[in-house]
Amino acid sequence: MSGGTIYGVGLGPGDPDLMSVRADRLLRSARHVAYFRKAGHVGRARATVDGLLPENAVEFPMEYPVTTEIPLSDPRYNQMLSEFYAGCTEHLRALARAGEDVVVLCEGDPFFYGSFMHLYSRLHGKVPVNVVPAVTGMSGAWTATGTPITWGDDVLTVLMGTLPEDALVRHMTDTDALVVMKIGRNFDKVCRALTRTGLADRAWLVEHAAMPNQSVTPLRDVTSVAAPYFSIILVHGQGRRP
Amino acid sequence: MSGGTIYGVGLGPGDPDLMSVRADRLLRSARHVAYFRKAGHVGRARATVDGLLPENAVEFPMEYPVTTEIPLSDPRYNQMLSEFYAGCTEHLRALARAGEDVVVLCEGDPFFYGSFMHLYSRLHGKVPVNVVPAVTGMSGAWTATGTPITWGDDVLTVLMGTLPEDALVRHMTDTDALVVMKIGRNFDKVCRALTRTGLADRAWLVEHAAMPNQSVTPLRDVTSVAAPYFSIILVHGQGRRP
Numbered sequence: 001m002s003g004g005t006i007y008g009v010g011l012g013p014g015d016p017d018l019m020s021v022r023a024d025r026l027l028r029s030a031r032h033v034a035y036f037r038k039a040g041h042v043g044r045a046r047a048t049v050d051g052l053l054p055e056n057a058v059e060f061p062m063e064y065p066v067t068t069e070i071p072l073s074d075p076r077y078n079q080m081l082s083e084f085y086a087g088c089t090e091h092l093r094a095l096a097r098a099g100e101d102v103v104v105l106c107e108g109d110p111f112f113y114g115s116f117m118h119l120y121s122r123l124h125g126k127v128p129v130n131v132v133p134a135v136t137g138m139s140g141a142w143t144a145t146g147t148p149i150t151w152g153d154d155v156l157t158v159l160m161g162t163l164p165e166d167a168l169v170r171h172m173t174d175t176d177a178l179v180v181m182k183i184g185r186n187f188d189k190v191c192r193a194l195t196r197t198g199l200a201d202r203a204w205l206v207e208h209a210a211m212p213n214q215s216v217t218p219l220r221d222v223t224s225v226a227a228p229y230f231s232i233i234l235v236h237g238q239g240r241r242p
Numbered sequence: 243m244s245g246g247t248i249y250g251v252g253l254g255p256g257d258p259d260l261m262s263v264r265a266d267r268l269l270r271s272a273r274h275v276a277y278f279r280k281a282g283h284v285g286r287a288r289a290t291v292d293g294l295l296p297e298n299a300v301e302f303p304m305e306y307p308v309t310t311e312i313p314l315s316d317p318r319y320n321q322m323l324s325e326f327y328a329g330c331t332e333h334l335r336a337l338a339r340a341g342e343d344v345v346v347l348c349e350g351d352p353f354f355y356g357s358f359m360h361l362y363s364r365l366h367g368k369v370p371v372n373v374v375p376a377v378t379g380m381s382g383a384w385t386a387t388g389t390p391i392t393w394g395d396d397v398l399t400v401l402m403g404t405l406p407e408d409a410l411v412r413h414m415t416d417t418d419a420l421v422v423m424k425i426g427r428n429f430d431k432v433c434r435a436l437t438r439t440g441l442a443d444r445a446w447l448v449e450h451a452a453m454p455n456q457s458v459t460p461l462r463d464v465t466s467v468a469a470p471y472f473s474i475i476l477v478h479g480q481g482r483r484p
Contacts, residue, residue, distance in 0.1 A: 017264040018375065020254070024263050072482075109381050110390075117390040124388070133260065133385040133452075135375050139351050143375040146366070148352075148359040153405055155413055158398040171397055174413070210375075240314075 004096040006123055007103045008110040010134025011048050013210035018135050026103050026132065027052045032095055034060040034088070035105040036115050038067055044230070045105035060102075062088045068185070072162070081118075089122040096127035107230075108137040113160070113181065138179045140209035141232040144216050150177045152240030161186030161233075168193035177237030178203075184229035194219065199235050207231040246338040248365055249345045250352040252376025253290050255452035260377050268345050268374065269294045274337055276302040276330070277347035278357050280309055286472075287347035302344075304330045310427070314404070323360075331364040338369035350379040355402070355423065380421045382451035383474040386458050392419045394482030403428030403475075410435035419479030420445075426471035436461065441477050449473040 009026055012018040019027075027033075027049055037043025043061065053059075065084050070077045095102050106116040110131050123129050138158065142149040150156050157175035159168060161182045172178060172193055180190050183205075194200040203219035207228055219233065251268055254260040261269075269275075269291055279285025285303065295301075307326050312319045337344050348358040352373050365371050380400065384391040392398050399417035401410055402424045414420060414435055422432050425447075436442040445461035449470055461475065 012262070013375075018262045020260045020262060020377065021266050022259040109377070109385075111384050111392075112381065112390075113392050113394075113396075114390070117393060120390065131385050131388075133255075133377050133381040135262065135351070135377055136381065139354065139375040139378065142353050143351075143373050146373075148354075148356070148362065150353075150355050150400075151359060152355075153402045154355075155402075155405075156400040157417075158392075158400075160395045160397075162395050163397075171416070174416075175399075 003127060004098070004100040004102065005128040005130050006092055006096055006119075007101065008106055008116045008120060008129065008131045009103050010106050010109045010114075010132055011045060012135035013108065013137045013140025014044070014048055014208065015140075015210040016048060016052060018140070018210055020132060020134060023132050023134065024052070028054065030054060030057050030101075030103040032058050032060065032100055032102040033105065034062060034092060034102055036062045036064065039063040045107050048107070049105060060091065085118045085122060089119055092119065093123060093127055096123075106134070109134045112136050135210075137209060137230065138181065138232055138234075141179075141206035142234055142236070144206050144209045144214055145204050145234060145236070146216075147236050149179070149234065150237045150239065154237030154239035156237065161190045165189050165193050169196050172197040172199055176239060178233075178235040180233040182229060183227045183231045183233060187227045190233060191219065194233070194235075202235050204234045204236075205231060206234060245369060246340070246342040246344065247370040247372050248334055248338055248361075249343065250348055250358045250362060250371065250373040251345050252348050252351045252356075252374055253287060254377035255350065255379045255382025256286070256290055256450065257382075257452040258290060258294060260382070260452055262374060262376060265374050265376065266294070270296065272296065272299050272343075272345040274300050274302065274342055274344040275347065276304060276334060276344055278304045278306060281305040287349050290349070291347060302333065327360045327364060331361055334361065335365060335369055338365075348376070351376045354378050377452075379451060379472065380423065380474055380476075383421075383448035384476055384478070386448050386451045386456055387446050387476060387478070388458075389478050391421070391476065392479045392481065396479030396481035398479065403432045407431050407435050411438050414439040414441055418481060420475075420477040422475040424471060425469045425473045425475060429469045432475060433461065436475070436477075444477050446476045446478075447473060448476060 035045040154176035277287040396418035398419040
């Protein structure tokens with residue numbers, strides 16, 4: 001394989017100061033920059049790097065054809081996204097084959113529940129791809145609470161709020177520390193599962209971790225009926241500590 | 243609270259290029275630098291920042307009085323470590339009260355199974371403490387495998403190899419993606435648990451992730467009878483992917 005390289009660059013939880021030295025260097029020297037966003041929005045990833053990109057960088061926004069308008073269970077959802085990712089891949093591959101390096105902006109850590117993986121799985125082995133790991137959104141969230149998430153032999157379980165309530169309950173029942181991501185419209189369901197498992201009183205809601213509008217609230221004090229999709233719910237472990 | 247600040251600075255998985263921009267800046271301007279190490283060793287944290295610290299930085303190595311010489315279950319273990327952390331805390335607090343900032347080097351992410359938490363819990367509320375999150379060792383490990391760890395609604399479980407075999411089995415039975423840390427002398431036990439749960443054939447051993455001597459091996463090809471304490475075993479999730 002020769003030609004340019006596609007860099008999947010993790011941006012971390014949102015504060016540019018928490019990006020890695022390598023990510024910072026790649027961004028500041030980027031000639032081509034690609035990123036996902038919802039149509040009509042600036043996009044969180046692009047907003048995070050505002051002021052860091054060279055003025056003459058060529059930008060390639062990749063706009064999701066669908067986000068929450070069609071349920072995940074609808075076969076059209078998978079088909080539309082699959083075609084979308086194939087189209088993005090085609091563009092990136094053409095750039096790499098023409099010898100151009102491309103930086104793909106990835107919120108959080110690219111290999112941890114990220115959209116970049118859908119490009120990676122299509123590009124890997126065809127053009128050079130290099131992944132730069134980053135601080136996860138959940139690390140940003142537990143740091144924001146001012147309390148360590150895991151001690152000693154604690155078991156940590158990471159759940160998506162999109163899971164059915166009974167699955168949430170089953171996993172919450174047998175863990176020491178807990179992270180729940182993809183909250184948004186799943187907020188009520190996640191709260192019911194936390195209540196059923198007796199964890200609600202120890203849970204925290206972290207919104208916009210590591211960003212200027214960061215908020216950290218004990219779940220029992222949360223009054224709004226919905227939380228941003230990218231908010232995170234945490235329950236801290238209480239393991240061994242000398 | 244006034245005076246100096248204690249900074250718990252996450253160094254990430256080991257490659258200085260993966261440290262955050264903030265960590266890099268704090269290290270390059272540090273006047274006092276503290277770090278844990280085993281007596282008689284340079285220490286992994288200190289080695290990671292070699293060449294980054296100012297020449298006149300004052301170093302405070304904190305040498306564990308015990309690592310694996312006494313079993314965790316022995317009450318003397320907890321007592322010795324507790325006295326050790328109290329002594330370290332006293333020194334750091336005195337520096338902060340004298341107006342000095344101190345950077346404490348933390349491998350991985352400080353609030354994720356880190357030793358810094360034992361200082362943090364003793365310093366918090368007494369002197370200003372600031373925690374800088376970092377790329378976790380497990381992010382370094384799954385990036386090294388070249389395969390995303392979690393997709394879609396995958397459940398991720400993080401286990402310590404120090405857990406009893408039956409507890410390992412129970413948690414391994416009901417997860418999509420798996421991370422096992424603190425391997426070392428627990429290697430055989432962890433392998434037995436992976437075999438009992440049918441995960442052994444999909445597991446990877448990652449040693450020295452993000453370091454020059456990094457190695458990534460399918461677990462079934464591992465022939466050595468022990469793995470470094472800081473090696474990580476991974477099983478990738480196989481969730482929804484359009």
